[in-house]
Amino acid sequence: MNMNINMKMKAAVVVFPDSNGDRDAKRAIETLGIPVRFVWHKESSIEDFDLIVLPGGFTFGDYLRTGAIARYSPVMEEVVRQAKRGAKVLGICNGFQILTEAGLLPGVLLRNRGLLFLGRDVWLRVENNATPFTSAYAQHQVIRLPIAHGDGNYYIDDEGYKRLEGEGRIVFRYCLPNGVAPNGVAPNGVAPNGVAPNGIAPNGAKGDVAGIVNEEGNVLGLMPHPERLVEPILGGQDGRGVFESLLNAVCGRVN
């Protein structure tokens, strides 16, 4: 891998009060030789980045709603500006919740259906590998990533869901280890009657949705944690593809 080319990519990880995935995200990106700067949420003017990560955590104690307060941090105006400019924005877990509150992604993350906080590994199917976040995966590849959230129950009205589905913007779905949902809905998640499948998402997410992109395809939010599974010493590398894809999207194929 050509580290010199990778050094040209500029990545930021935003740090909010009660972020807890910030260091993991920074390290995950750095394993690919990409320099990362921590950006404090109070910064209202930042240099242009190729990638901005909103990490996991429980910003502002999850008060009011998850992500509802962080969404008004000064840095968010910059995140919106750079997203409009075409920068890649990756919201992981609480970062996904912040992106929906900020209106960069549609829908909302409700309390888990069973009310319990869920911390465990889940299986995911890559539903669209033609995005800057998933090109390193095969279409319909099944990967394993950890989740750690109390509010991951993705909800959007039926019209919005059909739109996401139709535009290929559902990027990750929860699935069984063999890639199939128990109700036989596979591989594109559309049930025979055209409605969202009532599937196996541990949190109750509509249509088993685990991650979506915006209309332009440069903003991804997902509940599972790819940054926690990029090195073999941590038990696997299934999350590495997200960061490899981003590197390829920004710098071209370099490895």
Added chain:
Amino acid sequence: MPYQAKVTVMFRKSILDPQGAAVERALKAHSEGIDISSVRVGKVIELMVDGPGPDIVEEKVKVLADRILANPVMEEYTVQVESLS
């Protein structure tokens, strides 16, 4: 002029409220002989506002409720304004 505004935020009827369902089960276990159903859990936010009149205060608080205190994707809200003078 001082006013107190009270914003009540509830899940939309179409949204499953698992917390309300859990509370309903607990209430039914101690029902005091009455029939209980449709329990939903929301939140109440109180704020003091100094403004020129109740209508303007209500209008401004509604803007803030829509933007910050509630997420219209999943919640609806009501605003009550009371004069404190």
